[in-house]
Structures are given as structure tokens and as C-alpha cells.
Amino acid sequence: MTQRLALLVAGAALILPLAACSPAPDGPTVFAASSLSGVLPGIEPEASYSFDGSSGLVDQIAGGAPADVFASADQRTMERAVSEGLIDGEPRMFATNHLVLIVAKDNPAGVTGFDASLDGVKLVVCATEVPCGAATQRLAEANGLTLMPVSEETKVADVLGKVVSGEADAGLVYATDAAGSDAVEAIDVPGAEDDPNTYWVAVVKGAAHAEAARAYVDSLVGEWGDDLQHFGFGPPL
Amino acid sequence: MSIPRWAWVPFGVALALLAVPILGLLVRAPWTRLPELLTSERALDALGLSLASCVVSTLLVLIIGTPTALVLARSTGRWTGWVRTLVTVPMVLPPVVAGLALLTTLGRRGLLGQHLSVVGIEIGFTTAAVVVAQTFVALPFLVVSLEGAIRTAGGDYERAAAHLGASPTRTFLTVTMPVLAPAVASGTALAFARALGEFGATLTFAGSLQGVTRTLPLExxxxxxxxTDLALALAVVLLAVAAVIVGLSQRLRGAHG
Known part of the structure; x- marks a missing residue:
């Protein structure tokens, strides 16, 4: 029996070293919000990237994922990373983004703007639990609207997908999402640019490539220009 | 039969790989707050929707899946191979692909959906879409497991029944079904468990609205x-239901032979 137990333990021990053998690239490993996936590799191709929702990335870093740089799509998530002791130094803002209303191509539901024309159309938004949903909620209140969405998605990409496929008539997504799709038309939302979400970048505490990480952050913060603008981002505040 | 000693090593690896993450989840679960968390409105909405939609989709699976398994098991010819592949594919399809397939077919601008839309039927963003997604992914589980059972269950009784003048339908209902009852029950349990865990197809095809389309996995x-606490509490519920169903299915399969 003890022999069996020993073999069992030996077996379990076999899978543990697997965690240690990840590749070691020359550039920094950047954990960045999904909305940056189109733009960052173009700005700094040397780095290796992992794109996901900001909140999930913080969980991964807290769990020991080998990140050198963390780029968040909102302030709240970056603050959480700081308060969990995952960040080295001060986070810095490098871009902004704001919500726009998108409608399916040719606007079959006849939406005229972020107004009463949304009544009765199939509207998809982010759930209030996620940053884009919280921003949507604030905009609706600021414009005196009560939204009746047919679906509240967890990811802004799912909102975009529903409108692109024509399954929904309209949706609220970030300007960058709208800029990245030919299948939707964007309509400005009053007040949206005054309530932007901000993009922050910082070096991760204990980064394996600390020098490269600092250089990456410096270049990204100094980068504001055509690259980011082309993808629909706004300048940092 | 004795077990070669080396087999215990991969056995240990498999056990650690499968059991440790589940233990980790259970350790981290907010046990003391569980009753309070699980009686919250959104937890009850998600639970109710999941159970109701799974009951409906499992019934659909049973009604259309059982005869399908019979046809497949009793037919010969090249086409059965093709159909069998077709029926099995949703089982191994990534859930998001299943969702895209449904969307491009039944969506408002889909192959069939655009015609349905003309007559005012749009199932996107409705509970019906959830049921369709669950049925799509769960049906193969019943068909595949039942087909195997029908093949191995001897046809002697059926031949006797047919010989005595029973029609194929009567033979099916009074001879085949009672013999296969354990296999049907275990296949149904598996289909229910698969429907309960359905995530990707629902997210892609049905959307996510509390009480309408936001099932337990989506919530x-x-x-x-x-x-995180409520998420873990619901995860524990899902785990418990799944464990009971799979356990039940194994017991039924055991009874069957």
C-alpha cells in the first residue's frame, strides 16, 4: 500500500515541473487588454503578448503568470493590480477610449442616435458588472434614457459580434471596436467623450525582464500618435 | 487480473490532474455564505432558467434521439457511416463553433433564419435559442451511447416478437424499449449534464439576459x-448537480451490464 502511495506521489510530482518550462523571449512579456490586440504588436513587435480581459489578466498575474508589463483598459482594474501589490512603480496613462453607438450595416432598424429611436429595437450592451457596461449605464442616465437591452454581454467583443452578425440592431461598444469593423456604422453618443475610460500601463513587480519592461512602458507612454489614433483611441488626458 | 505496477504512475498523474483543480475550487468556495448567496435573486434566476431549459432540451433529445439511434443501429449501407459522423461531430465541436453554426443558420440573417424572420419568427435572444443550443450539443450524447446499446442488445426477443406478428412500432415500444431502458436512462442523464454545462453556443447564439438567456454557466x-464568491457558490452547485447526474448515469449503465 505504501508502495502504491509512493508511486502515486511520484506520478503527481511528474506534472509539477511542466509549470516551470515556459519560453524565455528577449523582449518583455506584455499582458494587455483585448482591445489593444490590434495595435500593440505593430508598435513593439519584439515583445511577446497575451491579450485578455483586464480583470482576468490581473487574476493571472496574481496567480504568478510570467508578465513583465501590464496594460489595463480601465483605471479600476489597474488600481486593483496596484492594491494587490502586483505593480512596480506608478502606472501611467497612455490612451483613452469612449463609447459609441453602433448599428448594423444599412441601419435596418432606423436608429437615429442615442435617443428614443432605440425603443423597441434589439439593443445589446455590456453587463453593468464590466467596465463598458458601467459606462453604458452612466451614459444612459446622463441622457435620461432607460435602456431595454435584449442581451447584456460579459465582453464588449460579444456586443460587437451580435451587431456585426445582424442578430442585434444596435449596440454600445468602444470607438476602437467600431473603428475595427467594416460591418457596422458608428454614431456618436452625447457625453461619451467627457466620460472616457483610460488606458494604463505599468511594470509588473518582480518582472523577469525589468529593463525591457521599463523601456516598453516609456516608449508606449511617449508613443501617442498615428498608430493609436488609427485604431480609434483618444489621446491620454 | 493483476495491474502492472507502472500503471499506478499515470494513474496518479490523471487523478492529480483531474481531482486537484476540483478540490481547489471546493476549498476556495464560500461555504458559510452559501445559503445566503444561493437564495439571491440572480442565483435563483440562473438556476431556474438552467433547470427549466435543460428539462425541455433533454425531453427533445429523448424524443428525437431515441428513434435516431434505432435507425442508425439497424440500418446498413454507406450512408449510415456518413450520418453517424454527422451526428457525432457536435460532440467534439468547440462550443463557440457550435454557436457560430447555429447563428449562421438560424440567426436573423442566417440560411434559414432570414426566411423565418420574414414570417416574424426570430429566436435569437430568447429562451428558445438556449433550448436549441442545448439540444444541439446534447443530442449526440444520447444517440451515440444508445446506438451502441441497441447494437449489443440481442435481437432475439425482437425477432420472436416480429415472428409472432407484432408490428415494428409495437416491437419497438414493448420489447426494444424495456430492454434498453437502462441505456436510455444513462444516455439521457449524460445529455442532461451536457445541456446543463452548455456555454459557448448559448453565449454566441442566444445572448445573456438575466432570467431569459443567462443560464448558470453564463452567470x-x-x-x-x-x-467571485457568488460565482464560486454557483460553480459548486453546478459541480454537485453534474456529479449526481454522472454518478446516476454510471449506476444505470452498471445495472444495464
């Missing part, structure tokens, strides 16, 4: 962002 996915 857990969303709550992960803000309320």
Missing part, C-alpha cells in the same frame, strides 16, 4: 468579474 462567467 458564473459574468460574476467572475465582480462577485
Amino acid at each position: 458564473i462567467y459574468l460574476l467572475r468579474e465582480t462577485d
Whole structure:
């Protein structure tokens, strides 16, 4: 029996070293919000990237994922990373983004703007639990609207997908999402640019490539220009 | 039969790989707050929707899946091979692909959906879409497991029944079905478990609205962002239901032979 137990333990021990053998690239490993996936590799191709929702990335870093740089799509998530002791130094803002209303191509539901024309159309938004949903909620209140969405998605990409496929008539997504799709038309939302979400970048505490990480952050913060603008981002505040 | 000693090593690896993450989840679960968390409105909405939609989709699976398994098991010819592949594919399809397939077919601008839309039928964003997604992914589980059972269950009784003048339908209902009851029950349990865990196709095809389309897995996915405790509490429920169903299915299969 003890022999069996020993073999069992030996077996379990076999899978543990697997965690240690990840590749070691020359550039920094950047954990960045999904909305940056189109733009960052173009700005700094040397780095290796992992794109996901900001909140999930913080969980991964807290769990020991080998990140050198963390780029968040909102302030709240970056603050959480700081308060969990995952960040080295001060986070810095490098871009902004704001919500726009998108409608399916040719606007079959006849939406005229972020107004009463949304009544009765199939509207998809982010759930209030996620940053884009919280921003949507604030905009609706600021414009005196009560939204009746047919679906509240967890990811802004799912909102975009529903409108692109024509399954929904309209949706609220970030300007960058709208800029990245030919299948939707964007309509400005009053007040949206005054309530932007901000993009922050910082070096991760204990980064394996600390020098490269600092250089990456410096270049990204100094980068504001055509690259980011082309993808629909706004300048940092 | 003796077990070669080396087999215990991969056995240990498999056990660690499968059991440790589940133990980790259970250790981290907010046990003391569980009753309070699980009686919250959104937890009850998700639970109710999941159970109701799974009951409906499992019934659909049973009604259309049982005869399908019979046809497949009793037919010969090249086409059965093709159909069998077709029926099995949704089982191994990534859930998001299943969702895209449904969307491009039944969606408002889909192959069939655009015609349905003309006559005012749009199932996107409705509970019906959830049921369709669950049925799509769960049906193969019943068909595949039942087909195997029908093949191995001897046809002697059926031949006797047919010889005595029973029609194929009567033979099916009074001879085949009672013999296969354990296999049907275990296949149904598996299909129910698969429907309960359905996530990707629902997210892609049906959307996510509390009480309408946001089933248990979708609610857990969303709550992960803000309320980890409630997400874990719901995960424990899902785990418990799944464990009971799979256990039940194994017991039934055991009874069957």
C-alpha cells in the first residue's frame, strides 16, 4: 500500500515541473487588454503578448503568470493590480477610449442616435458588472434614457459580434471596436467623450525582464500618435 | 487480473490532474455564505432558467434521439457511416463553433433564419435559442451511447416478437424499449449534464439576459468579474448537480451490464 502511495506521489510530482518550462523571449512579456490586440504588436513587435480581459489578466498575474508589463483598459482594474501589490512603480496613462453607438450595416432598424429611436429595437450592451457596461449605464442616465437591452454581454467583443452578425440592431461598444469593423456604422453618443475610460500601463513587480519592461512602458507612454489614433483611441488626458 | 505496477504512475498523474483543480475550487468556495448567496435573486434566476431549459432540451433529445439511434443501429449501407459522423461531430465541436453554426443558420440573417424572420419568427435572444443550443450539443450524447446499446442488445426477443406478428412500432415500444431502458436512462442523464454545462453556443447564439438567456454557466462567467464568491457558490452547485447526474448515469449503465 505504501508502495502504491509512493508511486502515486511520484506520478503527481511528474506534472509539477511542466509549470516551470515556459519560453524565455528577449523582449518583455506584455499582458494587455483585448482591445489593444490590434495595435500593440505593430508598435513593439519584439515583445511577446497575451491579450485578455483586464480583470482576468490581473487574476493571472496574481496567480504568478510570467508578465513583465501590464496594460489595463480601465483605471479600476489597474488600481486593483496596484492594491494587490502586483505593480512596480506608478502606472501611467497612455490612451483613452469612449463609447459609441453602433448599428448594423444599412441601419435596418432606423436608429437615429442615442435617443428614443432605440425603443423597441434589439439593443445589446455590456453587463453593468464590466467596465463598458458601467459606462453604458452612466451614459444612459446622463441622457435620461432607460435602456431595454435584449442581451447584456460579459465582453464588449460579444456586443460587437451580435451587431456585426445582424442578430442585434444596435449596440454600445468602444470607438476602437467600431473603428475595427467594416460591418457596422458608428454614431456618436452625447457625453461619451467627457466620460472616457483610460488606458494604463505599468511594470509588473518582480518582472523577469525589468529593463525591457521599463523601456516598453516609456516608449508606449511617449508613443501617442498615428498608430493609436488609427485604431480609434483618444489621446491620454 | 493483476495491474502492472507502472500503471499506478499515470494513474496518479490523471487523478492529480483531474481531482486537484476540483478540490481547489471546493476549498476556495464560500461555504458559510452559501445559503445566503444561493437564495439571491440572480442565483435563483440562473438556476431556474438552467433547470427549466435543460428539462425541455433533454425531453427533445429523448424524443428525437431515441428513434435516431434505432435507425442508425439497424440500418446498413454507406450512408449510415456518413450520418453517424454527422451526428457525432457536435460532440467534439468547440462550443463557440457550435454557436457560430447555429447563428449562421438560424440567426436573423442566417440560411434559414432570414426566411423565418420574414414570417416574424426570430429566436435569437430568447429562451428558445438556449433550448436549441442545448439540444444541439446534447443530442449526440444520447444517440451515440444508445446506438451502441441497441447494437449489443440481442435481437432475439425482437425477432420472436416480429415472428409472432407484432408490428415494428409495437416491437419497438414493448420489447426494444424495456430492454434498453437502462441505456436510455444513462444516455439521457449524460445529455442532461451536457445541456446543463452548455456555454459557448448559448453565449454566441442566444445572448445573456438575466432570467431569459443567462443560464448558470453564463452567470458564473459574468460574476467572475465582480462577485467571485457568488460565482464560486454557483460553480459548486453546478459541480454537485453534474456529479449526481454522472454518478446516476454510471449506476444505470452498471445495472444495464
